[in-house]
């Protein structure tokens with residue numbers, strides 16, 4: 001797990017590539033933005 005010091009978001013990988021300015025309002029949006037490998041199976 002890694003937490004971005006800039007935006008405070010927590011990621012599975014320490015150096016997760018993301019855009020700090022990008023605000024994801026829902027959990028589904030958050031999951032959709034993650035690599036497919038770490039998405040929960042539903």
Ligand SMILES: [Zn+2]
Nearest residue numbers: 004006007020
């Ligand atoms: Zn960030």
